[in-house]
Amino acid sequence: MDKEKFEILDDLDLFLKILPHKITKNIENAFEDLIEIVLDLGRPPVIIYSDRKKTLENEIVSELDISFVLEKLGNVGDDNRAGIEKTLHRISLIKNRVDKTIGLTCRVGRAVFGSIKIIEDFIGNGKSILIMGKPGIGKTTMLREIARLLADKENKRVVVIDTSNEIAGDGDIPHPAIGSARRMQVKNTNMQHDVMIEAVENHMPQVIVIDEISTEKESMAARTIAERGVQLVATAHGNTLDNIIINPTLSDLVGGVKSVTLGDIEARRRKTQKTVLEREFEPTFDILVEIINRNEVAVHFDVGLAVDKKLRGIATDVEIRKIDGDKLSKSKNSKVDDQIFEEKTENIIEEKEKLTENKSVKKINVFPYGLQKAKLKKLSKSYFSNVKIISNPETAKIILTTKANYSKEPKPKIIEMAEKIGIPIHLIKKGSSDQIARFLEKITYEKASNENPNKNKLDMDNTEALNEVKLGINKIKNGENEFELSPQDSNVRRMQHFFATNEGISTKSIGENSKRRIILKKRMQ
Known part of the structure; x- marks a missing residue:
């Protein structure tokens, strides 16, 4: 991302003040690329940049170093996270079995004004948006900027549910990064779903912004909010839509998945087994954004349709967006990820x-x-x-x-x-x-x-394709479990499917391109 085109507010001087000098003196001048610093008791400190990591082999983290950092932090929540007053930085603790802190992950928090230009055109349309991506890729940064844009530019009533004080920073006064959006803090992480409902009932928001929906109760609360007509903007861990679909806790966000048993007619029409996976209900979120990297995203503009297609093995239409400075490019991409789902629907x-x-x-x-x-x-x-x-x-x-x-x-x-x-x-x-x-x-x-008599060219009285189908049907009816037909083009195969299924025989296509052919099978009762 062209850094000159965006205003970055990171309060890095306050972040460096909480760290021991032996660590800060080894930080390179590329402060804009600094992601986090890892301190584990008895090990060398690790400085992680956006494109590399640096291990300070000549230094060892001591109990004194960890205590030095802890003394400068605010209150530590039940999620073992703390912040620095009036900043977006996050310090996460690792504790031993007797509740003693033995490790720290010091994450740099940044407000990047202009960071959502890549998706800004559809943010204000009132549709609920789910943002996905691997840890550290910029989900929370994007969420912060969305809250500011909706509150200040779109003049909407925005409430941010800030469970770990990561979106709007530590302290009672929200960080300027969220603009005029209001922030509700969460007393206990287990209460996030209650605070989500409380926000809707007490404060009449038009938009609710949530970071890290991760439990079934939060997923259900999000559904309740969406059904009340409030726009939701949230993040969830996972790289792609597939990750959400196969996650039993979060699949409700995209409509849920259930196993259904098809009737004979429907199973025959689909040319598939009788038990299949289908979407259970309308998705909580209308649009899903997959963050590929800081300059590239993949957007599903109809989550319900995308889930339906994935469950059937049909290619999904994804819009790939890339930004280079002020230049935004868009392209359509279709892909099938059928290694996850068994049902094939070539027919x-x-x-x-x-x-x-x-x-x-x-x-x-x-x-x-x-x-x-x-x-x-x-x-x-x-x-x-x-x-x-x-x-x-x-x-x-x-x-x-x-x-x-x-x-x-x-x-x-x-x-x-x-x-x-x-x-x-x-x-x-x-x-x-x-x-x-x-x-x-x-x-x-x-x-x-x-x-279309000339298109199919399938004379149902004397063609070899028909004779082969008839032969296969007779063999199946006489006790054979299956019969493989010769490869045919799609028009001939279509008629073979139709003829066989009318005789009560199950069909399935296998192979690729010129070797695509049909297997006749005895229909399961």
């Missing part, structure tokens, strides 16, 4: 691609009589169907109804009208999801075959 991707290719294909107007339109629309969308649900029966190409509705006496007027003007009537046994799904499969593939 769903193929169907989506097919739908994109066939956007010019005319929709089939279907009028549902005596059926739930909402259910029909949902299933039609799930099956990537070219069916359009309409409300005017006179413009319908097909009337869809149940046998019971069709057989009513006297005959319904809509049925009479359809028969009179020659609109085809399709009957299903009942209005269940299973029956509607069969109708959608039938009409979608029939229309695809009629409108």
Whole structure:
């Protein structure tokens, strides 16, 4: 990051005053790169910079050195952290079994005004934002600047929940780094979730800023706050969205994950096992920012959609942002991290691609009589169907109804009208999801075959691909557990999937590129 473009406030002179002289004399002039100093009893001090670390081999940390630092600190909290009055610096303690301090981590705290230019354009849109990144990468610095920007530039009522006094510094008066935002301190770290709720109930904030959501209670409190219409800006440890999804404590922040058992129709449509992982509810946070380094972030603008895609093994769309001085560049990046999730949905991707290719294909107007339109629309969308649900029966190409509705006496007027003007009537046994799904499969593939006879080139009477499918189906029905078909292109495989599943056979695609092929398996009962 171009340091001349940003105003950095670090109060480094106050930080150096609490350290023994034998350590400060060895600190290099590159103060802007200083991250922390580690003091462990009986070991050499370690000075850590942003790009390197320096061990003072000729010095050994003594009890006197540790006592020298402790005497200059404020109160030590139950989280074994302390601060320096009116600064953002943090001193963390390591204690032995008898509560004696034997180690210190002295972290430099900085207020970097202008540090959120890389994400400033969407900070004020009212959406909740979760910031992730490895320790020391700048999450809290970014959080501090967001609080200031929302309070001063956006004129919003901002309350900072400062559990360890790390965001707004030690002491009763908040550090200027958070601007006019208000700060609520937390008496005990175990009470952070209570203070979060208290802030909303007592102080009417428009924005709540929280550092390090790390427990289930805090996660639940964050959900409660979001449901009350308050914008949340928070940080959590972890490098990527994947880390949150597989973390049982924090997964609620992005919607949670649950195991569901699919029905036969849905499992067949997905070409997958019947037990899969799905998102449980709406995410607490709308946007997720992954800090890659101080000059680069990855942004998920729709957390719910990103989680859904990851659970299905579909590539997620991430916006990569890089900043170089005042120049901000943005680029789209898609990636699949399916080493974490078992479910593969190559066939769903193929169907989506097919739908994109066939956007010019005319929709089939279907009028549902005596059926739930909402259910029909949902299933039609799930099956990537070219069916359009309409409300005017006179413009319908097909009337869809149940046998019971069709057989009513006297005959319904809509049925009479359809028969009179020659609109085809399709009957299903009942209005269940299973029956509607069969109708959608039938009409979608029939229309695809009629409108694209030269595209698929699959004659279902005499092609080798079909004969091979029939052979495999017979072998499965005669007792074999599985049968592997020859490699085919995606159009032929799609028709093979459809033909086999209609015969009650489970299918799965394996291989890559020109070696992509289907395995037929006996369906589990």
